[in-house]
Amino acid sequence: MIDHRPIVKGIFLSALLIVVLSFGSKLAAQDGAKLFQDNCATCHKVDKDLTGPALKGIEDRVKDKKLLHDWIRNNSKVIASGNKYFVELYNKWNKTPMNVFPQLTDPEIDAILKYVRDYKAPVAKAPGETGGPDGKMGPNDDAILYGVLTLILAVVAFIMLQVNSNLRKLAADKEGTPSGEPIPFYRNKTYITMITLFLFVVAGFFFAKGAISLGRQKAYQPEQPIFYSHKVHAGTNQINCLYCHGSAWEGKHATIPSVNVCMNCHLTINEYTGDPIHREDGTEVNGTEEIKKIYKAAGYDPVKKQYTGKTEPIQWIKIHSLPDHVYFNHSQHVRAGKVQCQTCHGEITAMHEVYQASELSMGWCVNCHRETKVDFNNDKGEGNKFYSIYEKYHNEIKAGTRDSVTVADIGGLECQKCHY
Incomplete structure (x- = not known):
């Protein structure tokens, strides 16, 4: 009997590699957009002011790439250095400090800047039109396409295995070498095991995704009794x-x-x-x-x-x-x-008709607490006087080992703060 296991293993790994590379290239192409949404979109838009200024043309306004990277990672240090442009920007926006992003690497910041540089305002879709804002396929459409391609590749791989098995039998019969009849597809334990595992993984993924999303209603936009814009x-x-x-x-x-x-x-x-x-x-x-x-x-x-x-x-x-x-x-x-x-x-x-813009999940709130600075009281008597009780942080700021205090630092991640 022919041993299919090495062949199945080789084809399976090849198909897996193709899928991984396909999704990898897709994610790489979207890194800038995703990083922007995860880190910047809360306060910034590319083409108009929001909580913070519009980012379009930021590389033209700040020619020094290293300085721009330093600003994104820790704007307080740049302001403290006395840079004229950023001090004026800070004062213009009511001295509201920007969140710090020390976790962002240079390639990630470059990807965000490239997204801002290449950004094109979305074109409004006609009623009933599908796809992305530019008329092309959106991220969800891409996911479906890749899923279909993966399924097609898997079917082709199984067909090739069957063809290979039949060709081996014909070659053996021609040479007079005894060989058994190829095992039908629906009785092949290797195939059955692979299909079962595949279905189990897919079902588990959608089940977990559905369970995580249970009760969340991001993008919920009901029609109100009075159209209030x-x-x-x-x-x-x-x-x-x-x-x-x-x-x-x-x-x-x-x-x-x-x-x-x-x-x-x-x-x-x-x-x-x-x-x-x-x-x-x-x-x-x-x-x-x-x-x-x-x-x-x-x-x-x-x-x-x-x-x-x-x-x-x-x-x-x-x-x-x-x-x-x-x-x-x-x-x-x-x-x-x-x-x-x-x-x-x-x-x-x-917004004309209001919708839920954020998912309001626990993870979303926790990330905000980790990144958001509090209005910490300083030596000049500015800021929230309540925070004067945190002597440790005041000493660290004086010593230069800390430049800001986040919500997480003052207990913003403690369970009892948000849960009864």
Whole structure:
């Protein structure tokens, strides 16, 4: 009987190598984009200001490559050195320090800079259009393509094995060498074992992925009873987030503003005259009709300019939800921590219909605590006075062995800080 094991092993390893190299080249090509999303996208966009300045053209503004790398890794040291450009940038952005990224290597920083340099603004897709923003296949499409190619390669490998087995038998019969009949594919234990292992690994991967994602709703974007555009209010008209969500400054919850808050402005603004607004499906929104829904909810007659007393509560749909066992305090982050709303909620000023921009997972929060600096009190009396109790860190800063303190340093990774 012919021993298929060396042949199967060789073909299996070859197919595995092809798949690894294919995915490796795909990941290498996307390193810059992925690194940007993981490290920079919270505060920066390439082509417009966000929490931090737009990054397009940064290499033209900072010619010294080493200086730029030093700034990205530890901006405090660069500011302390007195570099004119970065000191002015620091002052322009209200002396808000950038996160430090000492873990980034030179090739990784170069990959991010290349992504920024080559960045092209995405083109809006027509309703129903699929694929990436440029009309080409997106990352998910690529994954499907590679999966199909891998499956095709596996099928071809098994067919070649069967052909090889039959050819060996024909050659043996011609030479008069006794040989057994080739084992059918569906009875070959080697094939059955490989297929079983493959299906087990694939099923395990999707099961684990599904279990990890259970309860998360990133990109969740429900249709609200009234089309409220944050882009129009917070973006175009620059209404401060805290005007509507004042509780975020004072308490645990940001809360949804009452209709009375809406009426503060819409008592006089009774029609929409701005740029056209479109829903995600491309249909145009009649802004004036949406304002009338507010009047109906408030029980207000815009013709007689008086309240009727017949109110109807607005059934807003909650978007951002955390498990009951998780403690999160908005004021602790917004007021004490000086965290910008966009850090967690994405570029809210560019959203018509709000969606959940961040996954809000435990890992996502932990990474933020590891990277975010606290407003540490210094010798000049600046910063949060609460942190004056951390004498050890003050001494380390004076000695020059530490230049900043993160949330993780002051207990931000302790379980009881976030869990009841």
